[in-house]
Amino acid sequence: MERENQHGEEEYLQYQIQNGVCGKVMSDEQVEELKKQIVAYSAISEQLAELHKSMSARHDFTGIRLGNLYCDPISASFGHKITPRQRWTPTPLQLQILENIYEQGTGTPSKQKIKEIASELAQHGQISETNVYNWFQNRRARSKRKFGSANAEPEPDVSTKEKKTKPVGLDFIDSFSQGVESFYFQGIDQLMGKEESSRGYDPYNNLVEQFGLLG
Amino acid sequence: MERENQHGEEEYLQYQIQNGVCGKVMSDEQVEELKKQIVAYSAISEQLAELHKSMSARHDFTGIRLGNLYCDPISASFGHKITPRQRWTPTPLQLQILENIYEQGTGTPSKQKIKEIASELAQHGQISETNVYNWFQNRRARSKRKFGSANAEPEPDVSTKEKKTKPVGLDFIDSFSQGVESFYFQGIDQLMGKEESSRGYDPYNNLVEQFGLLG
């Protein structure tokens, strides 16, 4: 992008205003930044959670892994009603169309094709190009697997169930890396408003600065 | 809130596309919700930090983390090909670092760079140069795909289907809160259950999905 960092935001703000509310609210750059920040926060949260858990393990916890049973301040503040994540489900009509196209053996649903198909299917319900793309991918994969799994035995029936109920003790604590630890403490420092260490990346404040959010 | 309508977000997206030239937009309301979500993440991190602090205060845990071995107990014990990890999975920390590097615009995954990055990441988990190379390749490809294709086909008969949830308010934050929550618990679950597969809930992709950013 051509906008420079200094007054880039202001200029872009002007751009927004000029183009009205329906224009782009965030530039691609900003969205990218946002993505980064979300990821950063998720990483911090996860590591905090990990560390928290590992320390909990020191207290000789044995069976806290049932999500619902686990309650602490976090769920207290966020434990309100939740909306199950939605995933696209093709309507019968859409499915029919997709099947037809698939049967036509075009085999290679190019991007252009995808667009067209998505357009057509949109007439019959909500759909995105990604949905179409995924559908074809899955369709093909599934077909292959059906035919190909005649003699092959890739199924270690032992591991599938065992893995789920794997009784892990405190061993995995040792698998924490120093990097996780340092990152964790960096995250803490940043959250607590302390001075930045080496990396000095604060997703939250960075966000505030970048977008003027909460400001 | 009535959430029997599982197409709220998509419909709103359609609305956006109809009324604006660009699919990559966030309405002011969406930005508002986004703010709240960032705050939510911040709050989670803070509370985790507090929790950690209180626990650290009572228990000395210095030096419990060493090594970053990535060994699945099963395969480690038997060395048999029961659950071969055929596919590298970046730890959140590794992912974070990669994202940072990618975002720094260095953009040049030269051989030398790859080596360096791999070295750095190796400190946080099992990784190879090929993994790094692939990751950058995939990252770039994905980026381009996202930017290059916008959902461009609005539903034609929108007018007939009255948009009851056009302003879509709290759906977003509820979904996101759920995502954060589940991310947190899944992280714990995974650590308790199995060390591998640290890919829990992905807030970034959730964001993309829910808001249609870049999509």
Added chain:
DNA sequence: CAGCTATGAATGAACG
């Protein structure tokens, strides 16, 4: 209500 199955979606790896 609980487990199972089908399948949408995410992503590392590979191909041309």
Added chain:
DNA sequence: CGTTCATTCATAGCTG
């Protein structure tokens, strides 16, 4: 590099 494949995860929906 852009596209495709293979594998895996998570969930919607069915069934007992």
